[in-house]
Amino acid sequence: MQQQDTLREKYKLAPRNAAMERVKKLLQNARNISLEQISTIIASDEELCRRAYAIAFPSNPNCNATQDDASAAVDRVGLNILVILTLGNILNNTVIKTFETMAGISLKPANPLNCLKSEDEYLTGCVSFHGKANGRIYMVFDDALSNEVYGGVYGNNNPTDEEQHLVRDTVGELVNIITGSLQSNLCDAGLDCRLVVPAVSRMEMEKMEKPPGHQHEVFVFLTNGKTCWVHLMVNPNKF
């Protein structure tokens, strides 16, 4: 571990984030960890605690993210689901950082329940990961957002038909960065997995394929009325 930290310092790479450390703790101690210890880990992250509570008590959204709330949620939600929720938090932060750094776009997380589903076709990037963790990520960009992402790189928010391949390339690279970062976190948490090269196409959200038995978490991000939906699907039985 010390050698790994030294290498990260040598190349000025950011240390692994706290959420990844939580995943590691949950997984490494899966057989011996007490409910109280799990609750403490979950309660240390307010957003994570709220998500776990919402899954445990879908009809009662009143969560104050206290240790008691965490305990109540942990009592009902399995350890693997908590791991997936923690991965969701990592994904959430990575999406925001990637848009900001690569395209100068500030995304704000929004409540998926408040964001209307659309039947329109949108540019969608899809990446699967396989190994000790198995799942799939879909990132859906509404047209105004994909054009803005393109504009953030090429300086023009109105791509022509001839430039549409560059819009797809830009969306594909953002998806690649976000999923690559998640995969790196998974590997460092002991969940070695490999990624399939991202596929980008226009599709309706309803046509996204959810592999059987996968836990499905949806994250929504907004910027000036433009929307990005991120669907994280992970098989909770294959850690």
Place this chain on the structure above:
Amino acid sequence: MKYKILTADDSKMVRVIVGRTFGPFNCEILEAGSGSEALEVISRESPDLVILDITMPDMTGLEVLKTIRENQVTAGIPVIMLTAESANKTVAEADSLNVSGYIAKPFKPEQLLEQVKSILNLEPA
């Protein structure tokens, strides 16, 4: 001196950002969109520095790096990894192949410029 810098990445977006970063300097930017194309350009152009992605369709960046190091003619070329893959194992593998720098995407052009300037004496164009 006009340096040759090769950027090997399957994303045009990244190649454009890299090209723009070094636009103000007296260097020539070469591009490759795949691992095999990178090896072709390296063999033909003998670049002074390679900026290398890992996830590419035909060969991974680590396979390209290994091939560069195994060839006596190219073994000494400085390589900076510019990739979304930053798992400890991957960084260790690149380190064992003597990389000069490792930048995790998402990245800021200034990070790249700083690392390249520590290797090449870039001058304004």
